[in-house]
Amino acid sequence: MSLALLTERKTLDEIREARKVCTCVTLATIEKIQTDYNWFYNACKKCQRKVKSEDGKFWCEKCNENARFVIPRYRVQVLVIDHTCTASFVLFDREAKQVIHKSAVELRGRLTKEGDDDSFPRELDVLVKKKFLFKIQVSEFNLNQNWPVFSVSKMTDDENRIAAFKDSLDLNQVSLSVTCDNTEVEICSSDNITPCKRNLFESDVEQSVLVDLISPQMSSNKKEKHIKIEKDNY
Numbered sequence: 001m002s003l004a005l006l007t008e009r010k011t012l013d014e015i016r017e018a019r020k021v022c023t024c025v026t027l028a029t030i031e032k033i034q035t036d037y038n039w040f041y042n043a044c045k046k047c048q049r050k051v052k053s054e055d056g057k058f059w060c061e062k063c064n065e066n067a068r069f070v071i072p073r074y075r076v077q078v079l080v081i082d083h084t085c086t087a088s089f090v091l092f093d094r095e096a097k098q099v100i101h102k103s104a105v106e107l108r109g110r111l112t113k114e115g116d117d118d119s120f121p122r123e124l125d126v127l128v129k130k131k132f133l134f135k136i137q138v139s140e141f142n143l144n145q146n147w148p149v150f151s152v153s154k155m156t157d158d159e160n161r162i163a164a165f166k167d168s169l170d171l172n173q174v175s176l177s178v179t180c181d182n183t184e185v186e187i188c189s190s191d192n193i194t195p196c197k198r199n200l201f202e203s204d205v206e207q208s209v210l211v212d213l214i215s216p217q218m219s220s221n222k223k224e225k226h227i228k229i230e231k232d233n234y
């Protein structure tokens with residue numbers, strides 16, 4: 001409940017047009033997993049931060065040492081869509097694990113065992129074509145770099161929460177349309193779709209280049225074939 005009520009609601013279009021740092025809630029469907037980006041990153045087991053791979057070792061900036069144990073953690077980038085627009089969201093470990101019901105350690109371990117380091121595990125497909133209520137952050141980085149990829153801090157597919165969110169949204173929109181022009185406008189009806197201002201589908205390639213330039217720590221680590229995976233119960 002708190003997720004829907006205490007945080008500002010925004011459509012994807014409004015999120016992409018945001019000019020201020022904010023946290024907001026949005027209802028959107030995951031259209032696809034953006035497989036140009038890897039689905040996990042290697043984290044230092046001690047501090048959970050991303051490690052850098054250098055000469056077969058993993059450097060942890062936070063601990064200021066080579067990490068002895070490295071574990072994969074989810075970082076899944078998805079394309080989401082609502083009635084206004086599309087956007088890219090990034091799901092991190094806790095939220096992804098909650099939906100997938102398996103840890104990145106388990107999935108990575110299985111793929112490695114099968115000798116398949118490059119595939120996306122099929123378990124991630126449970127995310128696709130599903131509607132979620134997302135709590136996301138529009139960060140300083142999003143605004144300064146005009147970076148249209150937003151971090152998800154919480155997500156739920158709980159039907160009651162989604163219904164409550166929709167109900168309160170309808171109320172808002174009725175009063176909005178009345179104040180605007182005294183006629184009832186069905187803002188949410190499916191034949192009233194506002195076109196996207198920028199097309200994320202087309203800019204996928206451009207974005208992957210940008211990821212490498214702007215935030216190397218987020219880029220794919222497909223080249224790291226020799227990853228030490230801890231088999232204990234993480």
Ligand SMILES: [Zn+2]
Binds near residue numbers: 046
């Ligand atoms: Zn560390």
